[in-house]
Amino acid sequence: MKVRVHVSLKPGVLDPQGRAIQHSLEGLGFAGVNDVRAGRLFELDVEESVSDAALDDMCRKLLANMVIENYRIEKVTV
Amino acid sequence: MAFNAAVVTFPGSNCDRDMVVALEKVSGVAPHRVWHGDADLPQGLDFIALPGGFSYGDYLRCGAIASRSPIMQAVIKAAERGVPVLGVCNGFQVLTESGLLPGALLRNAGLDFVCREVSLEVANAQTLFTGGYEAGQIIRIPVAHHDGNYFADGATLDRLEGEGRVAFRYAESVNGSARQIAGVLNNAGNVLGMMPHPERAIEATHGGTDGRTLFESAIRGLMDA
Numbered sequence: 001m002k003v004r005v006h007v008s009l010k011p012g013v014l015d016p017q018g019r020a021i022q023h024s025l026e027g028l029g030f031a032g033v034n035d036v037r038a039g040r041l042f043e044l045d046v047e048e049s050v051s052d053a054a055l056d057d058m059c060r061k062l063l064a065n066m067v068i069e070n071y072r073i074e075k076v077t078v
Numbered sequence: 079m080a081f082n083a084a085v086v087t088f089p090g091s092n093c094d095r096d097m098v099v100a101l102e103k104v105s106g107v108a109p110h111r112v113w114h115g116d117a118d119l120p121q122g123l124d125f126i127a128l129p130g131g132f133s134y135g136d137y138l139r140c141g142a143i144a145s146r147s148p149i150m151q152a153v154i155k156a157a158e159r160g161v162p163v164l165g166v167c168n169g170f171q172v173l174t175e176s177g178l179l180p181g182a183l184l185r186n187a188g189l190d191f192v193c194r195e196v197s198l199e200v201a202n203a204q205t206l207f208t209g210g211y212e213a214g215q216i217i218r219i220p221v222a223h224h225d226g227n228y229f230a231d232g233a234t235l236d237r238l239e240g241e242g243r244v245a246f247r248y249a250e251s252v253n254g255s256a257r258q259i260a261g262v263l264n265n266a267g268n269v270l271g272m273m274p275h276p277e278r279a280i281e282a283t284h285g286g287t288d289g290r291t292l293f294e295s296a297i298r299g300l301m302d303a
Contacts, residue, residue: 013229014254016185062146065139065175067182068229 001048002076003055007064008039081297083109083125086153088144093130093167093275100277101127104293114147124300125162126153128169130222130275140183140225141171150176162206162296163269167223170261170271179264179271180238181230186223187254193222195285197249198260198274202242205263207270210295216249217288219274226273228255228262238262245270 009015015037022036042063046055055073064071083101087094094111101109109127110120119126133144144150150172157163157178165173173179186192195218203213211217230238235256238244246261253273261272276289 012231014184014187014227016187016189016227016254020189062138062142065142065182067174067180068184 001046001050002078003044003046004074004076005042005044005055005059005063006039006072006074007042007059007069008071009037010068010070013068081105081107081125081301082120082123083107083127084112084120084123085109085127085129086112086114086149087129088114088131088133088147088168088172090133090135091129091131091168093277096275096277097127097129097166100280100289100293101125103280104290105297112149114144114149117148117152119149119152119156123156123161125164125296126156128153128163128165128172129277130167130169133168133172136225139171139175141168141173141175144168144172145175145177154178157264157269160266160268162300164207164292164296165269165271166275166277167221167226167273170273171225173269173271178269179262180234181228181256181262183225183273184227184229184254185225186227186252191222191224192226192253193220195220195279196252196274198246199249201244201247202263204242205245205267205270206299207263207292207296208245209299210291217291218279218286219276219289220278221252221274223253223273226253226255228259228273230256235259241265243267246272246274 018036018038025033059071085097171183200211200215203211243263247258248260276292279286279289
């Protein structure tokens, strides 16, 4: 089973990298970009037997830092 | 009784030797060296130090992988028993990632790696680690980090300030840290994490000795107890 885990900064957490990317886009002449938030994507290949609860646990214990980040689990159907 | 300290080395630690030298010079006793894969700490420790560096190449998040290493499970248990733990720079990141300290360390607001001596204010001089300083004293300690921008939610910051758990604040603009926080303590006061490097300021040849007081405070406090 393919699983994608999207990790993003919580609202209100400053993202200096996102801001630098936004400035760079402006510098390239792209108008109208109001904000950029940089996140992370993990692609996991797991056995079918791995439970949703276990996936949730993986996110909370390692893939995301719950102090500053949110996560979203997406099961990819081939 | 001899001062019994341990310094943990993770793959990618690069200030572990500096920490060993500082502890030995100030206490007169060479600390134990502990490897990240060890399951147990030496018996009867008085003090544990988590050094600076780039543990596990800063993969995932700074300190994230190190905080899940075997030795950290033993460090967490020791901290919960009350053993003093000092985390400097990457060691501070390991402490927040492990949950021993609140908050998180984000990329510096200016995006630059900051490597210079900075002015710090001693925000609380009544802790195990800061007893030798005066409250409000300005000290000079080097920093060297890319991810030292302390973050916690407003309620947590209020609580830390209200409980005297902010040990040090930057007295100048350094990395965008919330409320200029440079070092915080846990609730019990036995765990301190700080981005500046006191172990790099213990001898005149380092350019200053303001960091030495931190080690002297802790060692004196522990040996007198």
